[in-house]
Amino acid sequence: MNYTRQEMMAIAAGREIYAGEMAIFGVGLSMLAGHFAKRNHAFGIKDLTEGGVYGATPVGGLPWGIEDNRISANATSFTHCIDALGMMVASGRCDVGIIGAAQIDKYGNVNTTGLWEEPANPAYLPPKTRLSGSGGAPEITCSCKRYIIMAAHEKKRFVEKVDYISSPGYLSGGDARARYNFHGGGPALIVTTLGIMRPEPVTNEFILTGYYHSSSIEEIKENTGWDLKVAPDVQLVPEPSPRELENLRAVDQTGMLRKKG
Amino acid sequence: MNYTRQEMMAIAAGREIYAGEMAIFGVGLSMLAGHFAKRNHAFGIKDLTEGGVYGATPVGGLPWGIEDNRISANATSFTHCIDALGMMVASGRCDVGIIGAAQIDKYGNVNTTGLWEEPANPAYLPPKTRLSGSGGAPEITCSCKRYIIMAAHEKKRFVEKVDYISSPGYLSGGDARARYNFHGGGPALIVTTLGIMRPEPVTNEFILTGYYHSSSIEEIKENTGWDLKVAPDVQLVPEPSPRELENLRAVDQTGMLRKKG
Amino acid sequence: MPNKLLSMQEAVAQYTWDGMQYAHGASLSVGPDSVAFGREMVRQGRKNLHVMSHCCGQQLNLLCAAGAVDRVETAFSGLEVYGFPYGLRRAVESGRTIVEDYSNLNFSLRLLAGAMNWPFCPAVSGYGSDQEWRSAFSPEEYPCDKKIPEVMDPFTGKTCHVLSPLKPDVAAIHVTMADPDGNAIMLGTEWNRYELSRAAKKVVLQADLIVDTACMRQYPNLVRIPDVVVDAVVYWPLGVWPQCSTGLYDSDEEHMYYMNNAMKTPEGFDEYKQKYIDSYHTIDEYLAVIGKGKINKLQDTATWHLMDPYRKWIMSSEEIVKLMDGR
């Protein structure tokens, strides 16, 4: 079958969203994965955006932003940030979220704030590279019952320790997260262009649990910046079914996921 | 001139509202006084209700409630309690408010919660008489830059010490109020069916500063439950002008203020 | 997805129980409260309720007169220009029902804290008074340090009072219009129905009108209660009677006084219950109890034009029945 690695990733992430759940998607990849799920199998999901766009299905392809007109054309409710990110997400009410990441470490901490020359320096210096800032990902990572991280699998992104924790995962691992009274349980899985990682019980270190027909365990280890452990029951992730691909492409009208990969 | 004591009271209170101010009025007397002022002289006031009815003028007479249809028919904005009582009033933004009172004491503390047999008992017992509860008056009394209290002048209402402080005035007098970081300055005056009282500097005890053509200093003292002091410069309050009465009656279409008196 | 329409009887049977924390109103005293829902609770004999009532007059009055209420949390329990609620007074003054008082804003902020799942909410008003020092729920403690306690503001070192959150088991919220999925539009001030719809664990809407979802898609900014927070929708026209519903009908002056006077005595309550609660089962019977002439008079409201933009989406009784049967 002919599909890109981005398409495989979006479908793999979408498969983790279940019918009836309350779900929040960010812009870009995560919105495509979420709306693929909504169309394909997660019927009756209660999906919303950070800005409080409720009940909408994108028209004309991937929205340019999470309140873009492509996602605003058929909404049933428009509210606001404190409503959606506060009362629905931070409150602990939301079942599942999907976020992206510029940098991820082995405990699922995410950096979307900046890259530093000397990340070990505790003092705050101007970043070598300014990223976009955390956005609403901290609400999703602190408070969604579970969440999915999606990222292109590159060695420079998957690092031992992120330069800056924008959105907390399992922090220093183990039960480090427990000292905060977060309403959410932490990252459930990381879905990449090459495979799927899930946290090992007790340590909460992410380990490889799935690879694709288009990748290999070796390729994934080579492209990961920490010494990635492989789960004893690591599995080959099923390829997209024709119906899945059809539904994904109906959402990804502008072909964003087919551009590279 | 033919007018009732309620009308005199409403006009006397309305005269204390100035052009351009942000003002909040409760239901009943205070709404009539406020809208009289708006029509008569306080042009361009920014008036609102506790529920966030903005820009409205009552139609058909006194509204039965502060979000009644008579005040909702021509509003420019409807918001909500946290907006109006919170962001406009409790925040300290509102210039002036008018409240009513079931019981008032010499420091301008107001009770609208209940009457007790043994008010001195610190334990909380069921009240002998349940009143309506404080409503939004605590926001007005804690936070408006200044406020006006309106009440029928009866000995049982004007007491040495209220059974229960629902809405704080000057508390035990002097600078007792200062230990709370309230945004508002405290009650500016009490307007009654018989006259006007204002706080004495330093002690903040309310003293008589005005009486009406229809009342006398003696009558007021007799109808006050504490030993009411009379200001050295006590004044006869000017009678309603024909224009004032005309404007008041245009607001009080249902003649609520002419029913008794 | 099946729609969320339920009959009033089913909704009350399914979403209320004895001893529950029940919230209603979140509108102003003579305004859009779920009064018809409260009538049905009385008919079904609910008791030992902990009612969060802000600040709705006649429903709380009725439930108190029925002896159904152990505890009330409120900020205003009057009937505005219609005076004091006699059923509530009787229950409170006899010691049957105890009332914990907050200010109007602070009640709303407690709902906000519940909606946000905050441990507390800051307050800048409504303390420094007996509302802070006395607690009806903890009568022996004076001053009651737990009711509106202080914390130190770490930014300035000053003290700040904070409020406890409210998270009622169920809220019955009146809305002007709902679609069958539970998207809802309120005309008039929201008071704190928005916050309540997020603070309550379950939400039942009582709607004067059911409209097609196309109405919501034309006016998404008006849909302050989206379907995702709603569990059930009850269609019940004139359901706020004898109070008012902005855009639809005025308060019924005559019945407001009549009803309140009836609540003064157990006999009066019994008679009222017989005449105005037990006397109907269907919507048509309910409307007949109010009376056609009265309804016409109440609908002659100065706010009628506020409904104009939405009329074309109003569903008829027949369409609604079909939707309910069709599930």
Added chain:
Amino acid sequence: MPNKLLSMQEAVAQYTWDGMQYAHGASLSVGPDSVAFGREMVRQGRKNLHVMSHCCGQQLNLLCAAGAVDRVETAFSGLEVYGFPYGLRRAVESGRTIVEDYSNLNFSLRLLAGAMNWPFCPAVSGYGSDQEWRSAFSPEEYPCDKKIPEVMDPFTGKTCHVLSPLKPDVAAIHVTMADPDGNAIMLGTEWNRYELSRAAKKVVLQADLIVDTACMRQYPNLVRIPDVVVDAVVYWPLGVWPQCSTGLYDSDEEHMYYMNNAMKTPEGFDEYKQKYIDSYHTIDEYLAVIGKGKINKLQDTATWHLMDPYRKWIMSSEEIVKLMDGR
């Protein structure tokens, strides 16, 4: 009462100054921000700004590229699908501009605290990370205990993180429609424009359309920004360009990339300023700069129907000019 209409030039001259705390946006990155107001600030040469920008892309990008910004408080500074803002990057990576980061919700809550005049706002997310421990404004303090400090919740004894309030000097807020008094309707999500309109000391609205107040009286529940909080209203059609305004026009894909690329270098900025800021003075000239064909294309938006109910109240340029002259 005179109306509040001001020309863009007057509004910027009167309500902005060097060194001020300036807030804009309070909408999403490619959404309805007061971009045209920001262009005029660049033209008038404002500098040393402390910008509260949440989370608006191109205006902040432009102000940073102009070297006008000392400090930014934000939560998201990207251009969503359009990528990273190069003007901001250049300013930040060179150390010219420093950025203090919070989460999206926490930024909104800081505005809420400002609007309520609370000393702080509780947070249940957005800490336990470098957002709590590191501060760009206090770089030498690590961990920075003052950025998101903890207090003890007196109800449970657990700790709770709290946020400091924001109260910008002036906010320039984009709205879809305003009346001449400053009552405003926003179509699409509000993001946190509602909170900002109450948190800022002064508020200037930038409106795509001016409508008669009769529109507000028909839809008072849509008027989330009432005139009482508004100081000035600037009519500026297509004022969000190249970003999108729900109901009116889409984002301009081509110009979004072009503009962002221009911000990469001082030379690119200069050229952009000459072509897209200094090149117009009137609204007509501004629209000519965008181009008629482009405008038609942008207005071919899937959200166009959302404006239908309001078209009859839209005032023409002539009527608006008359109102401004008539004062």
